[in-house]
Amino acid sequence: MFSLAAFIKNGLIKAVGNMADYQIILNSVGWFEKGVLTEVDLSDIEKRINEQYQEESMNIEAF
Numbered sequence: 696m697f698s699l700a701a702f703i704k705n706g707l708i709k710a711v712g713n714m715a716d717y718q719i720i721l722n723s724v725g726w727f728e729k730g731v732l733t734e735v736d737l738s739d740i741e742k743r744i745n746e747q748y749q750e751e752s753m754n755i756e757a758f
Contacts, residue, residue: 719744
């Protein structure tokens, strides 16, 4: 069965690294205010945003 919340959340997570962080955050908050996303969803999205920077710093340190 189709889940709008899962669809939106997955799309926002996939946008990390391809879209500015502030745009992802603003879109996430908009869907939260509409009752589609939950605080847990926002936390998962924030986690992925933060992970991208940890991955980048690990790649830089490898050189």
